[in-house]
Amino acid sequence: MSKIEEKKVVFVIAESNFHDQEFLIPKRILESAGIRVFIAGTTNILSIGQYGLRVKPEIILPNLNPINFNAIVLVGGTGSKELWNNKLLHRKLFDFNKSKKLICAICSAVGILAHAKLLVGIKTAAYASDKEIIKELGANIGSNDIEIDNRIITASGPEAAVEFANIIVQKLKRS
Numbered sequence: 001m002s003k004i005e006e007k008k009v010v011f012v013i014a015e016s017n018f019h020d021q022e023f024l025i026p027k028r029i030l031e032s033a034g035i036r037v038f039i040a041g042t043t044n045i046l047s048i049g050q051y052g053l054r055v056k057p058e059i060i061l062p063n064l065n066p067i068n069f070n071a072i073v074l075v076g077g078t079g080s081k082e083l084w085n086n087k088l089l090h091r092k093l094f095d096f097n098k099s100k101k102l103i104c105a106i107c108s109a110v111g112i113l114a115h116a117k118l119l120v121g122i123k124t125a126a127y128a129s130d131k132e133i134i135k136e137l138g139a140n141i142g143s144n145d146i147e148i149d150n151r152i153i154t155a156s157g158p159e160a161a162v163e164f165a166n167i168i169v170q171k172l173k174r175s
Contacts, residue, residue, distance in 0.1 A: 007035045007172045009071045010064065012089065012109075013047050013055060017079030020049035021158045022106045026073060029165035035172060040064050042086070050077050061088050066096040070172055076107025076127065076157065083112050090116035097151075102171055106155040106164055113152070114139055123147045125154045 009030055013023060027037050041047055041057030048054055066072070072093070074080065083089055093116050096103055105113050110126040111134060113119050120138035125147040135141050145160040146153065146167060153171070155164035 007070045008038065008068060009035055009073060009168070009172070010038045010040050010059065010069045011073045011075055012040045012061075012064075012083070013049075013057065013075045014077060014079030014082050015042055015045070016048050017050045017077050018047060018055075018075045019077030019080075019107060019158060020051040020053040022077060022109075022161050023049065023053065023055065023075045025158075025161035026075075026106070026165035026168065029162065030169060033169045033173075035169065038069070042083070042089075050079070061086075061092060064092050066092070066099045066101050069096075069101065070175065071102035071104060071168060072096050073168065074105035074109035074112050076105070076109040078108065080107070080109040081111060083109070084115045086112070093118060100151060102151050102153065102168065102175070104153040104155075104164070104168055106161065107157040110134060110139075110154045113154070118152065119154075122149045122152055124149070124152075125156045125160070127157050 040059040107127045114134040114137040123142045124139040145156040
């Protein structure tokens with residue numbers, strides 16, 4: 001069994017309007033558990049959160065390789081809807097899935113997984129205003145703020161960020 005310190009997770013954020021707390025809370029919890037967190041985006045220019053947090057992605061999507069990571073976390077916020085139909089990100093998610101890596105999304109970022117067709121038949125949590133479209137795309141909407149279906153972890157929004165991050169840490173410790 002590998003040490004938690006050797007685990008690496010990549011967070012994917014939108015270029016603008018990612019949710020600051022859905023980024024900061026899980027990042028801090030994972031890092032405090034000894035997990036290395038990397039940030040990916042569509043570009044390497046400074047990304048600005050809904051509440052002003054500024055983050056510079058270290059990796060651009062074309063260079064994102066699942067072989068380098070144990071998990072991917074899609075950060076929500078209104079800007080994540082700009083990534084719902086990003087075909088390159090969808091291909092990267094397929095690669096993570098094929099490699100049997102942990103795939104995690106919170107709030108509106110769950111829509112990225114739904115549009116990539118990775119939630120068909122999967123029990124899913126989602127942001128309230130996104131539930132109907134995610135259901136139409138084949139997901140089974142659960143009643144909890146966090147749903148775990150095999151290697152896919154979804155969360156409803158910022159109120160679930162602490163538990164979401166703790167579950168990711170637990171899953172990584174067991175892998």
